Amino acid sequence: MAKKKGIVSLEGAVKTDAGLTYKGVVMEPVVEQCEGCERIVPFEDEQFCPTYAQPARKWAGGVCNFATHVRAEVDKAGKVKVNPLKASKRAARGR
Numbered sequence: 001m002a003k004k005k006g007i008v009s010l011e012g013a014v015k016t017d018a019g020l021t022y023k024g025v026v027m028e029p030v031v032e033q034c035e036g037c038e039r040i041v042p043f044e045d046e047q048f049c050p051t052y053a054q055p056a057r058k059w060a061g062g063v064c065n066f067a068t069h070v071r072a073e074v075d076k077a078g079k080v081k082v083n084p085l086k087a088s089k090r091a092a093r094g095r
């Protein structure tokens with residue numbers, strides 16, 4: 001089977017009680033906010049992020065800066081706004 005270059009696989013990952021272990025890193029499953037992100041890699045019946053081992057923690061501080069599906073913006077009040085990329089593109093076109 002030919003392996004496509006650039007596509008991350010979790011080949012060789014091992015499930016342990018602590019989570020999925022891959023190259024010595026314990027990975028936690030992706031969280032709800034990750035849904036739609038292109039970096040998600042499925043492994044068995046769960047989905048993981050090869051970019052960030054603990055997606056929940058990544059999102060706890062605001063928005064994941066590696067996300068491919070949303071972009072974070074800080075509005076005038078200093079609040080972080082999450083924009084789905086498709087919607088923001090559509091808005092820009094309509095202007």
Ligand code: SF4
Nearest residue numbers: 034037049055064066
């Ligand atoms: S890159 Fe960020 S948004 Fe995408 S799966 Fe990983 S943690 Fe989730």
